[in-house]
């Protein structure tokens with residue numbers, strides 16, 4: 247991968263006021279960044295606001311969730327074409343909080359991935375093991391199974407133009423970052439697994455690391471050969487911290 251990606255998942259933290267301050271600071275600070283695609287993922291009601299704030303910037307807009315359905319009588323859902331209408335380019339699917347707190351199965355995640363692709367947007371497919379699964383040495387089985395559920399529905403070729411985010415559940419919001427070696431080991435294994443199905447896809451797919459990434463840990467993580475950037479939660483709410491992670495992705 248030539249261009250690294252640094253993606254900021256704001257989760258359910260936003261207001262029109264804080265969005266303005268945060269986005270304006272990011273736009274100003276990101277102007278000097280090169281060779282790194284910065285992306286922000288605000289909560290859905292603010293997509294229009296942040297789209298306008300980002301108008302003259304190279305920072306891309308992402309959404310945190312999407313319906314698996316195209317349109318119709320699905321109260322409360324937001325379709326991929328609606329997201330596209332607000333300038334969204336990237337959509338998170340299968341974040342561990344959605345899997346664990348909102349019961350999203352591998353099948354639902356795969357359907358959402360397909361809906362995003364069908365609308366011409368780029369899914370950011372989140373996969374990762376829990377602490378219990380890591381301790382049971384099931385990490386690779388878990389992440390490969392989560393990947394395979396998507397491949398079974400859409401075919402491996404669709405991964406070439408998607409983003410995968412490896413996020414060990416035990417490292418999300420906990421301050422426990424996977425060591426660069428632990429992260430690299432899984433990233434390499436994900437690429438090796440994909441290579442058994444399509445070597446070109448394995449080379450092209452962009453694989454981000456996520457889980458308590460901050461300005462202090464980003465350099466070493468991004469130096470690993472199979473890590474193509476980061477998906478950042480907590481630190482993405484602080485403009486200076488998020489920009490510092492963007493800088494780490496450049497070097």
Ligand code: PGA
Nearest residue numbers: 418419457458478479480
């Ligand atoms: P964190 O969140 O950086 O706060 O651990 C990462 C994520 O959930 O994407």
